[in-house]
Amino acid sequence: MSGSDSIVIAGAAQAGGRAAQAMRGAGFEGRILLIGEETWLPYERPPLSKALIVEGGGHETVHLHDPDYYESHRIETLLGAPVESIDLAARTVRVDGGDIAYDRLLLTTGARVRRLPVPGADLPGVHYLRTLDDSFAIRDSLVPGARVAVVGGGFIGLEIAASARKRGCAVTVIEATDRLMGRAVAPEIGNWFAEMHRAKGVDIRLGAGVERFGGEGKLEHVALVGGEEIPCDLAIVGIGIIPNSEIALEAGLEVENGIVVDAFGRTGDPHIWAAGDVANQPNALLGRNLRLESYENAQTQGTAVGGNMVSDEAKAHEDRLWVWSDQFDVNLQMIGLADDYDRIVHRGEPTEESFAVFYLASGKVVAANTINLGREMRTIERVVAARAELSPEQLADPSVNLRKLMRA
Numbered sequence: 001m002s003g004s005d006s007i008v009i010a011g012a013a014q015a016g017g018r019a020a021q022a023m024r025g026a027g028f029e030g031r032i033l034l035i036g037e038e039t040w041l042p043y044e045r046p047p048l049s050k051a052l053i054v055e056g057g058g059h060e061t062v063h064l065h066d067p068d069y070y071e072s073h074r075i076e077t078l079l080g081a082p083v084e085s086i087d088l089a090a091r092t093v094r095v096d097g098g099d100i101a102y103d104r105l106l107l108t109t110g111a112r113v114r115r116l117p118v119p120g121a122d123l124p125g126v127h128y129l130r131t132l133d134d135s136f137a138i139r140d141s142l143v144p145g146a147r148v149a150v151v152g153g154g155f156i157g158l159e160i161a162a163s164a165r166k167r168g169c170a171v172t173v174i175e176a177t178d179r180l181m182g183r184a185v186a187p188e189i190g191n192w193f194a195e196m197h198r199a200k201g202v203d204i205r206l207g208a209g210v211e212r213f214g215g216e217g218k219l220e221h222v223a224l225v226g227g228e229e230i231p232c233d234l235a236i237v238g239i240g241i242i243p244n245s246e247i248a249l250e251a252g253l254e255v256e257n258g259i260v261v262d263a264f265g266r267t268g269d270p271h272i273w274a275a276g277d278v279a280n281q282p283n284a285l286l287g288r289n290l291r292l293e294s295y296e297n298a299q300t301q302g303t304a305v306g307g308n309m310v311s312d313e314a315k316a317h318e319d320r321l322w323v324w325s326d327q328f329d330v331n332l333q334m335i336g337l338a339d340d341y342d343r344i345v346h347r348g349e350p351t352e353e354s355f356a357v358f359y360l361a362s363g364k365v366v367a368a369n370t371i372n373l374g375r376e377m378r379t380i381e382r383v384v385a386a387r388a389e390l391s392p393e394q395l396a397d398p399s400v401n402l403r404k405l406m407r408a
C-alpha cells in the first residue's frame, strides 16, 4: 500500500494498540488513527481482576505504552469517541457526528459485559468488570470486612473473588451451574478450584440462580431462586461477554458470533480487517472458526493483522489456544480446547498442589491444563499441538519424560 494511505483503527485497546505498533514496526509511513470509546490510552486487562485490585497502582501500570510513544511513532489517538457507523462505499467512519476517511480500516472493538437481566440490577453497588474504570470502582469498594457477592464462577468471577478475599472481604460466589469454570475445564478441575477457594474462606454456592438484587436505594442483598437472601455490600457480576460487532453488522459485513474474518484477518470488504475478542477467525488446529477471548489472541492476532494490513506478504495467524488464570497463589494454564473429549488422564494427583490434566479424543491429546506446573507447559504444548497418541499410562506417569517421548 502507499505510504500516504490512511489507516483507521476502531477500538483502542490491546489488539488495536498492538496492531498500530506492528504497522509502524513494518515500516508503514502513512497516517494511523486509533479511535477509542474509552478515554484511556490502550491498556491490558488481565491485571484488572488481579494485581491492580490486590497491589493497587494507577492506570500507567497497565498501559501498553507511555503517552510519548504515540507521539514519537506518529500514532494519532481520538479517545472517548466511539465509532458510530461505517460507510463501506464512501470508506468513512462516523465519529461524534463527523466523518473520518480511511483507506484501510481495522475493527478491534472487543467485547462488553453481558448484563444480568433481573430486578434490582441497576442498584448502586452492583458492579461489572471489563474496564479500568470498573476495576477502580470495585477496588474502592473492597474495603476490609466488606461483604461481596460474586455472581458467576468463571475466570473473572473467581479471580475477583480471590482478590477480594486477599483484601480482607467476606466473599460468596454464586454460580448457576453445578461446577466452576464449566465452559473451559473438566469438572474435576472445577471441583479442585472450588475446594481451594473454600479452604481460603470463600463461600462457593453451586447450582444457585440469582432472582433479584434487593435493597433500599442501594444493594443490600442478593436473592437466590428458592428464597435465600445473601446479605452483601457489593456484588460483582461476571457472566460472560458479548462481541461489539454491531457497527460491522449494520455496515453489511458478515457477523456471526463476532466479525467473520479469514486466516489473515480480512473481512469480506477488501478495505476492512478485524482482530482480537471481536474477530471470529478460522483456527488451523481445530479446523473450524473460533472467536477467542484471550490476552494472547489479542496480542498475536492484533500484531499479525496489523502487519498484514501494511504488507504485500500477508501471513496467516495461527492461535495456539493458550489461556491462563491466577486465583490466590494458584496458576492455571490451558492449552487447546477442552470441549470435545472422551477421556481425561491426570499426571500427578489432583489432591496435590500441582498436577496436569490431559484431554483425549479418540486416543489423541487435544487439550491440557496445568495447575502450578507452568514450567512443563512448553512440553505439554508440543504434545497437544502434535495431537500426540501417547498411552494414558505414559501420560499419567510423572516419571515418564514427555519431552524425550516427543523427540522420539
Ligand SMILES: Cc1cc2nc3c(=O)[nH]c(=O)nc-3n(C[C@H](O)[C@H](O)[C@H](O)COP(=O)(O)OP(=O)(O)OC[C@H]3O[C@@H](n4cnc5c(N)ncnc54)[C@H](O)[C@@H]3O)c2cc1C
Pocket: 010, 011, 012, 013, 014, 015, 016, 035, 036, 037, 038, 044, 045, 046, 047, 048, 049, 081, 082, 083, 084, 108, 109, 110, 111, 112, 129, 130, 131, 156, 244, 247, 275, 276, 277, 278, 292, 293, 294, 295, 296, 298, 322, 323, 324, 325, 326
Ligand atoms: C478483568 C479481566 C481479566 C482478564 N484476565 C485474563 C487472563 O488472565 N488471561 C487471558 O488470557 N485473558 C484475560 N482477559 C481477557 C483479555 O484481556 C481480552 O481477551 C483482551 O483484552 C481482548 O482485547 P481486545 O483489544 O480484542 O478487546 P477489548 O479489550 O475488549 O478492547 C476493545 C476496545 O474497543 C472499544 N470499543 C468498542 N466499540 C467501539 C467503537 N464503536 N468505537 C471505538 N472503540 C470501541 C472498547 O471500549 C475497548 O476499549 C481478561 C479480561 C478482563 C476483563
